[in-house]
Every structure is written in structure tokens, then in C-alpha cells.
Amino acid sequence: MSALLSIKNLWKDFGGFVATRDVTFDLEEGERHAIIGPNGAGKTTFFNLITGHMHPSKGSVEFRGKDITGIPPHKVVKLGIARSFQRINIFPRMSVFENVQVALMSREGQSLKMFKLCFDLHVAETNQLLDTVGLLTEAEETAGELAYGKQKQLELAIALAENPDVLLLDEPTAGMSPTETGDAIKLVDRITKERGLTLLFTEHDMGVVFGISDRISVLHHGEIIASGLPDDVRNDPEVRRIYLGEDADAAA
Ligand code: ADP
Numbered sequence: 471m472s473a474l475l476s477i478k479n480l481w482k483d484f485g486g487f488v489a490t491r492d493v494t495f496d497l498e499e500g501e502r503h504a505i506i507g508p509n510g511a512g513k514t515t516f517f518n519l520i521t522g523h524m525h526p527s528k529g530s531v532e533f534r535g536k537d538i539t540g541i542p543p544h545k546v547v548k549l550g551i552a553r554s555f556q557r558i559n560i561f562p563r564m565s566v567f568e569n570v571q572v573a574l575m576s577r578e579g580q581s582l583k584m585f586k587l588c589f590d591l592h593v594a595e596t597n598q599l600l601d602t603v604g605l606l607t608e609a610e611e612t613a614g615e616l617a618y619g620k621q622k623q624l625e626l627a628i629a630l631a632e633n634p635d636v637l638l639l640d641e642p643t644a645g646m647s648p649t650e651t652g653d654a655i656k657l658v659d660r661i662t663k664e665r666g667l668t669l670l671f672t673e674h675d676m677g678v679v680f681g682i683s684d685r686i687s688v689l690h691h692g693e694i695i696a697s698g699l700p701d702d703v704r705n706d707p708e709v710r711r712i713y714l715g716e717d718a719d720a721a722a
Pocket residue numbers: 484489507508509510511512513514515516
């Protein structure tokens with residue numbers, strides 16, 4: 471069986487600095503796969519290369535057997551790959567409801583210019599998505615005024631509005647308190663199961679990583695130095711030396 475997402479010999483350099491070095495990687499349908507590695511290892515760049523936010527210098531990205539290398543982000547989304555960003559990416563002055571509604575309109579090719587005329591579009595689906603991420607009671611609040619953890623919940627609803635098969639989450643718990651982190655991961659866990667989503671995520675909290683991943687890949691200086699089942703990665707001597715160390719024991 472071929473992988474859902476298949477990446478071959480992917481490179482990205484920024485004027486001589488290599489951020490992605492010969493990465494070959496498969497994402498299997500239905501799995502939860504964590505990409506871990508220190509700051510600057512190239513995790514976000516790797517996501518940007520998959521979602522068309524950056525063009526690779528060399529190599530290929532295939533999705534469902536189709537070459538999607540270098541195609542623009544809006545087309546990648548249409549194929550079924552949605553993502554969240556490491557930095558919050560919402561419309562801060564719009565309401566929570568409108569943020570999701572606009573995402574649904576954009577999926578349907580309805581432009582923002584129509585927004586004022588079409589405020590009653592997708593109401594049921596918007597409410598359903600807000601309910602899914604636990605934001606129904608905050609629907610009329612201004613998005614930018616939500617607590618940080620709730621803004622991340624909203625981002626998740628926006629990503630789900632694309633009705634994706636694959637969800638790419640870049641540091642979904644960054645900046646969260648331990649309680650918020652626990653809640654966020656429970657939410658991701660439930661939603662991916664309910665919707666049968668394939669999940670690729672980056673995460674610095676090793677408890678989270680080892681708690682929900684089927685497989686883990688370790689990036690170091692843009693290169694995958696280990697990839698496999700959580701226990702294999704945890705016990706990999708090079709991974710322990712370079713990155714995990716005591717964290718691996720703490721998460722055991
Ligand atoms: P991570 O997400 O693992 O922290 P990044 O992918 O953000 O790492 O960055 C990997 C390396 O690539 C870093 O050294 C970063 O400075 C560099 N980098 C990322 N984006 C750019 C860019 N647009 N131009 C130049 N260098 C970049």
C-alpha cells in the first residue's frame with residue numbers, strides 16, 4: 471500500500487543555508503505522526519514545503535499518488551491538507567462565529583466581498599464546528615479577545631472548515647499552560663478520531679508526543695535522524711544523545 475503523503479529527497483536551502491536536507495518521509499493514512507527536534511531543526515520549513523507556503527529546492531511531495539510539489543497553498547488545502555500555524559492565524563477583529571463562517575465561505579469559493587450580504591451563510595455548519603471545538607458559547611465574542619488557548623481552538627475549527635483528510639498542526643500547544651495543553655490535546659485526540667483524520671504535528675512537549683503518536687520522526691539540522699515507533703525513537707542512541715536525553719525518561 472502506498473502512503474497517503476509521500477515525500478522524496480526533499481531539500482530547501484535559503485541562500486546556502488540548508489534548512490531541509492534530503493528528507494524522505496511517508497505519512498500513512500490514519501496515523502498520528504509527530505515531528506520533533508530542537509528549535510531551528512526545520513520543522514516549520516518542512517510543513518511549509520508540504521503546504522505550498524515554500525517551494526522546495528529539490529525533491530518531491532506526493533499526495534494520494536499525485537505530485538503536488540510546489541503547488542500553491544489554496545490548492546493544497548482543496549486537495550484535503552489543512553494546517554494550523556505556529557503563530558495564531560485568525561481574523562482578530564471578527565467574531566469567533568465569523569472567523570469560521572468566512573473559512574466555510576472560502577472553501578465554497580464565496581469571496582469576502584459577499585460577506586456583508588451573506589451573513590446568514592453556513593450558519594448551521596459554523597455552529598456545528600464551533601460546537602466540535604467547544605466554542606459555541608463564545609460565538610459572538612471578538613476573536614482577538616479570546617484567551618490564547620481558545621484562539622487555538624478557533625484555529626482548529628477554521629482548519630476543520632476545509633473538511634480535510636490530513637491535519638498539519640505546528641506546535642499546537644506552544645505557549646499554553648499545562649492545563650490548556652492537556653485540554654488542547656484531548657480535543658485534537660477526539661477530533662482526529664471522530665473524523666478519521668491523519669495527523670502530522672510538531673510538538674515540544676514530550677508527554678504529548680509520546681502520549682498520542684503512532685510514529686515519531688526526529689529532525690536535526692534539517693535531516694531526519696530517526697523515524698519509527700515511539701519506543702524505538704525513545705531508545706535510539708543518537709536521538710537520546712542529540713535531543714531527548716532525560717525528557718525521554720520523563721515521558722516514559
Ligand atoms: P523549527 O520550526 O524546527 O524551529 P524552522 O523550520 O522554523 O525550524 O527553521 C529552520 C531553519 O531555517 C532556521 O535556522 C531558520 O532560521 C531557517 N529559516 C526558516 N525560514 C527561513 C527563511 N524564510 N529564510 C531564511 N532562513 C529561514
